[in-house]
Amino acid sequence: MNAIVDFLGGDIVVTAIVKTVVAFAALLLTTLIVVWAERKVIADMQARIGPNRWGPYGILQTLADGIKLFFKEDFRPRTADKWTFALAPVLAMVPSLLAFAIVPIGDHITIGDRRIDLIVADLNIGILYFLAMGSIGVYGVVLAGWASGSKYPLLGGIRASAQMISYEIALGLSLVPVVLAAGSLSTVDIVAAQAGSVSNVSFFNGVPVLEQIAELFSFVPNWYIWSQWPAFFIFLIAGIAETNRAPFDLPEAETELIAGFHTEYSGIRFALFFLGEYVHVVIISAMAVTLFFGGWGGPKPDFLPWIWPIGWFVFKTGLFVYLFVWLRATMPRLRYDRLMWLGWKRLIPASLVWIMVTAVVNTEGVSRNARLVVFGILFVIVLFWLGKGDPRLTGAVTPQRRRVHGPS
Amino acid sequence: MSLPDYLPILFLIILSTVFALASMLAASKLTPKRVTEAKSQPYESGIVPETGLDDRERFPVKFYLVAMLFIIFDIETVFLYPWAVAYGDLALFGLYEMLVFVGILLVAYAYVWKRGGLEWAE
Numbered sequence: 001m002n003a004i005v006d007f008l009g010g011d012i013v014v015t016a017i018v019k020t021v022v023a024f025a026a027l028l029l030t031t032l033i034v035v036w037a038e039r040k041v042i043a044d045m046q047a048r049i050g051p052n053r054w055g056p057y058g059i060l061q062t063l064a065d066g067i068k069l070f071f072k073e074d075f076r077p078r079t080a081d082k083w084t085f086a087l088a089p090v091l092a093m094v095p096s097l098l099a100f101a102i103v104p105i106g107d108h109i110t111i112g113d114r115r116i117d118l119i120v121a122d123l124n125i126g127i128l129y130f131l132a133m134g135s136i137g138v139y140g141v142v143l144a145g146w147a148s149g150s151k152y153p154l155l156g157g158i159r160a161s162a163q164m165i166s167y168e169i170a171l172g173l174s175l176v177p178v179v180l181a182a183g184s185l186s187t188v189d190i191v192a193a194q195a196g197s198v199s200n201v202s203f204f205n206g207v208p209v210l211e212q213i214a215e216l217f218s219f220v221p222n223w224y225i226w227s228q229w230p231a232f233f234i235f236l237i238a239g240i241a242e243t244n245r246a247p248f249d250l251p252e253a254e255t256e257l258i259a260g261f262h263t264e265y266s267g268i269r270f271a272l273f274f275l276g277e278y279v280h281v282v283i284i285s286a287m288a289v290t291l292f293f294g295g296w297g298g299p300k301p302d303f304l305p306w307i308w309p310i311g312w313f314v315f316k317t318g319l320f321v322y323l324f325v326w327l328r329a330t331m332p333r334l335r336y337d338r339l340m341w342l343g344w345k346r347l348i349p350a351s352l353v354w355i356m357v358t359a360v361v362n363t364e365g366v367s368r369n370a371r372l373v374v375f376g377i378l379f380v381i382v383l384f385w386l387g388k389g390d391p392r393l394t395g396a397v398t399p400q401r402r403r404v405h406g407p408s
Numbered sequence: 409m410s411l412p413d414y415l416p417i418l419f420l421i422i423l424s425t426v427f428a429l430a431s432m433l434a435a436s437k438l439t440p441k442r443v444t445e446a447k448s449q450p451y452e453s454g455i456v457p458e459t460g461l462d463d464r465e466r467f468p469v470k471f472y473l474v475a476m477l478f479i480i481f482d483i484e485t486v487f488l489y490p491w492a493v494a495y496g497d498l499a500l501f502g503l504y505e506m507l508v509f510v511g512i513l514l515v516a517y518a519y520v521w522k523r524g525g526l527e528w529a530e
Contacts, residue, residue: 150450268435337528
């Protein structure tokens with residue numbers, strides 16, 4: 001064993017290989033379960049049975065589908081650009097798998113005298129890396145649409161890229177206040193900053209009655225969802241739009257564009273797109289948990305202490321995946337102009353203003369959570385007041401073609 | 409932080425790329441190949457397709473505008489990150505600096521909005 005370790009260049013390399021393989025396998029397995037869970041939950045919501053043939057409760061359905069797709073003929077239109085068409089699915093899938101590297105799924109475990117952090121790579125630029133992987137994922141989609149040499153995929157591809165880059169700005173901006181509060185881009189540090197209880201908020205110090213009230217809430221964890229909840233909602237909306245999922249699934253709007261950018265894809269290449277999309281859903285859920293819900297934090301009984309953080313992480317992430325499914329079953333698809341309106345005219349200014357609010361409140365370098373909660377409420381009231389009477393928010397009016405006129 | 413931190417990322421890139429390419433290669437050996445005229449046409453809901461190769465470059469110019477705006481605002485986001493990390497040390501100086509920066513950007517943003525650059529449907 002030691003000889004192998006030395007041959008491979010020591011502990012670091014071996015740990016890296018083991019982590020990578022475990023993370024990769026876990027992610028694929030998670031995807032299989034998530035796809036099945038989505039079909040089952042949606043079936044329940046629509047009073048259907050859903051998959052029930054393969055394995056108990058149909059849990060092997062995704063695997064069966066995967067195997068089927070593997071053996072299906074993989075053809076392409078003669079107008080397609082051969083190599084770009086072939087490689088676009090790889091470019092769509094790989095970045096979304098890579099983003100998982102910076103998600104801390106638990107504390108650390110000790111094997112022998114070796115301490116192993118339960119994260120694939122704790123980068124000091126973690127959040128930037130996460131955003132970068134999201135950006136690279138756009139290439140896969142737009143190249144797939146372009147390379148198909150067909151109308152619907154082209155429209156789906158450019159729609160997808162315009163949507164993804166629009167919401168990427170809001171996504172990036174919504175994470176800045178969190179980084180500001182934690183003072184670090186590392187996801188491990190951000191999770192660590194959310195440990196402890198809300199009653200340690202310095203805002204209440206020195207005020208006797210408020211201090212006692214704060215003491216009552218000492219069981220509430222100090223998650224960023226409390227002080228950063230406007231950022232959380234912006235992140236969630238932008239995150240859903242980023243994954244091209246309902247109600248933001250315009251790039252593959254089946255009533256308009258057949259299947260959008262992957263209309264011409266079949267067989268294993270389609271499966272790779274599919275895999276990438278669901279991995280992306282898992283990643284966004286995991287990031288929401290990591291950044292706003294304390295990551296793997298949670299009560300830790302003495303029994304098997306290392307497994308609880310992983311359990312909490314999986315549980316919280318599962319709730320968010322459920323939210324994704326729930327939204328898909330509930331919300332109608334947005335119209336494209338409203339999508340752009342929401343992204344550019346609401347989310348971007350809202351997140352910019354919220355960054356400034358957080359910055360002002362944090363001037364002394366201490367996070368004043370209580371004040372942020374107050375400002376958050378004010379902020380949302382102002383937002384609603386600004387949006388009031390906007391026909392697009394209420395959905396009362398459809399835009400009409402303006403009269404043709406000269407330069408104004 | 410050092411280079412070994414990125415080692416798992418390198419492995420993950422290799423592993424996932426190899427996985428994708430290998431499954432595509434294996435599938436290409438295992439799947440049937442029966443090319444017919446109908447299969448090699450671009451899909452246009454069953455009607456005779458009109459797509460030619462030149463259609464690839466033609467799409468509404470609005471998307472181009474979105475891409476331009478994206479570059480401006482994305483660079484802004486990139487500027488905000490180092491500022492957010494260092495904010496604890498910068499304190500008030502950092503706040504004023506960023507207020508000026510965001511202020512200038514908001515002026516540009518208001519201008520684009522006013523000119524109708526953010527309007528999708530007219």
